[in-house]
Amino acid sequence: MMRTFRVAERKGATLAHDPATGLTHRAGRDLPTGRLALDAREVGQWPVVHPAACGGSTPVSVCWSPVVRCNLHCPHCLDDKNVSELGTAERRRIAGLIGESDILGVDISGGEPLLLGDLADLAGELTSAGCVVSVTTNGWHLRRRAAELADHVDAVKVSLDGPTGLVHDAWRGKDSYNRAVDGIKEAVDRGLTVQIQSVLMASNRTLAQDLVRLAQRLGANGVTFLQMLPIGEAVRLGGQEMLSDSEARAIVEDLEVPDDLSVRVRTRDGAGGFTVIRADGQVWRNDRPAERIETLHALRTPADLALTGPDGSA
Structure with missing residues (x-):
């Protein structure tokens, strides 16, 4: 399956960033740089490089x-x-700053990004600058906006916390499952690459295999199981729902995965060192493992994206 990746040279190596999985791979052959259509199965076999x-x-x-x-x-x-949102002009300014940097991939999240009327314009500015762009959504508004997104983004990541409405709606609210599933179907029909994302918790750990089967039936590209991060409102659930990274790996390693589907787990260690640009234009980075926020400052120039971690690395 051919999909769009962002290829760049860094630290003497050729890297290919996947907007669907969020993973960066060390290329297994010589490639030109830029936004390239590559065989996703081939890229998936290349070694994964941690962001750090x-x-x-x-x-x-x-x-x-x-x-x-x-x-x-x-x-x-x-x-x-409690974070404030910037206006349209400031969002365009930030998109421009990201585009001026050497960042390969941007995941537009929220909140719920499909509530933004200018979402497609922001994504278009980033792809025009050479980035690959994904959108992470709860799927509620995806059906009506899938056609618009198909012309501007490289992947859509849809949150599903269970394989049925009974499970998913208990976490996210009535009808949220049906709206998300309908959105996934529409996105797939429109030719969008869809990655299902599921927060892996103690209460849904036994349902992981059923979610993989659902992803295949819906025509999704793959499933990313996310370890719960004790940040924001999730702090209150950590004690009862949070799994260890080793437990999460064991759950995913035991799954039966169809050949046409990619399945991975993003551990807390794997999420460490990740950079977030907030709605108010402030930039922060997770520590490693990702259990608290480090280094908050304003994004005014592309140089402000060069964050320094606790170990002195950028």
Whole structure:
């Protein structure tokens, strides 16, 4: 399956960033740089490089959350709801700053990014600058916006915390499962690459295999199981729902995975060192493992994206 990746040279190595999985791979052959259509199966066999080991003056990828608003109220949300949102002009300014940097991939998140009327314009500015762009959404508005997104983003990541409405809606609210599934179907029909993302918790750990089967039926590209991070509102659930990284790995390693589906787990260690641009234009980075926030400052120039971690690395 051919998909769009961002290829760049960093630290003497050729890297290919996957907007669907969020992973960065060390290329197994010579490639030109830029936005390239590559065989996803081939790229998936190349070694994964942790963001902290990618080199370069800026992070290899960032999560940009230009919106705080959300139509759902999930108890495991990572967001700080007290953060203010910048206006349209400031969002365009930030998109421009990201585009001027050597960042390879941008995941536009929230809040709920599909509440932004200018989402497609922001994504288009980033792809025009050479980035690969994904959007992480709860899927509620995806059906009506899938056609618009298909012309501007490289992947859509849809949150599903269970393989049925009974399970998922218990976390995210009535009808959220049906809306997400309908959105996934529409996105797939429109030719979008869809990655299902699921927060792996003690209460849904036995349902992981059923979620993989659902992803295959819906035509998704793959499933990323996310370890719960004790940040934001999720702090209150950590004690009862949080699994260890070793437990999460064991669950995913035991899954039966169809050949046409990619399945991975993002551990807390794997999420460490990740850079986030907040809705108010402030930039922060997770520590490693990702259990608290480090280094908050304003994004005014591309140089402000070159964060320095506790070990002195960028």
